[in-house]
Amino acid sequence: MSAPDWRAALRAASGTKAGRAERRLFAELNPDLPLSPILEKKPARPRPASVLIPVIDRPAPTVLFTVRTPSMPSHAGQISFPGGGPKPEDDGPVGTALREAEEEVGIAPGHVEVLGTLGLHHGGLGYAVTPVIGLVHVDAELTLCPREVAEVFEVPLAHLTERRNHLIERRRFNGTEYDMFAVPYDDPDAARRHIWGLTAGILESFCRAFNDDPPR
Structure with missing residues (x-):
């Protein structure tokens, strides 16, 4: 896909049916489970958050990911997008995503062209996330x-927008089996990167929106 084509597809992604869809990712894959086995009880209300899908404007575009430190109180060591919960001074979900990206990886908001947002994504741990394409x-x-x-590391956009690279894998926690989204990537500069969970579910929506596929 040429540069004008992928740019046009990114701009159009949030307007597609797949891009607008609100998704409850854990429930989609595990309709027989009332909640994630990682949780002891269902959260009283969803916790809002925003993430930035940072597409780096290279001749062959890439998407930037973070690896969280082992000391983080939640999702320690996991692969994720820059993001987090809102603050009163944020200008809506987009403002939250831009602020978090600057705080976590130093990307100044002036270096980001916001191309749109995807529909709300509900994860298995109670987060309700707005993905922002930048x-x-x-x-x-x-x-x-x-x-x-x-x-941080980068994955080619072409890898993430190829349908066959998006998988569903079975996991087990405390004796309970459940399914999760996954997007493995063989990083030539490091060990294999295994993107899974909520981040992989957002990427699955991103892939469908980019290719204008209907939602599940």
């Missing part, structure tokens, strides 16, 4: 927050 200037400097981010 085109990041290739010269944007990264400064990682050492408390939150252990490292």
Whole structure:
């Protein structure tokens, strides 16, 4: 896909049926389970959050991911997008995503062209996440927050928008089996990257929206 084509597809993604769809990811894959086996009880209400899907504006575009530090109180060591919960000063979900990206990896909001948002994504642990698609200037400097981010890496956009790279895998926790989304990637500069859970579910929506596929 040429540069004008992938740019057009990114801009159009949030307007597709798949891009607008609200999804309850854990419930989709596990309709017989009342809640994730990781939880002791169902949260009283969803916890709002926003993430930035940072598409780096390279000749062959890539998407930036973070690896959370082992000391983080939640999702320690996992692969994720920059993101988090809202603050009163944020200008809506987009403002939250941009602020969190700057705090976590140092991407200044002025280096991000917001192309749209995807529908609300409900994860198995009670988060209700708004994904924001952002085109990041290739010269944007990264400064990682050492408390939150252990490292960052990039995955080619072409890998993430290829349907066959999106999997559903079976996991087990405390004797209960459940299904999760996954997107493995063989990083030529490191060990295999295994993106799973809520981040992988958002990527599955992103892939469908990019290709204008209908939602599940």
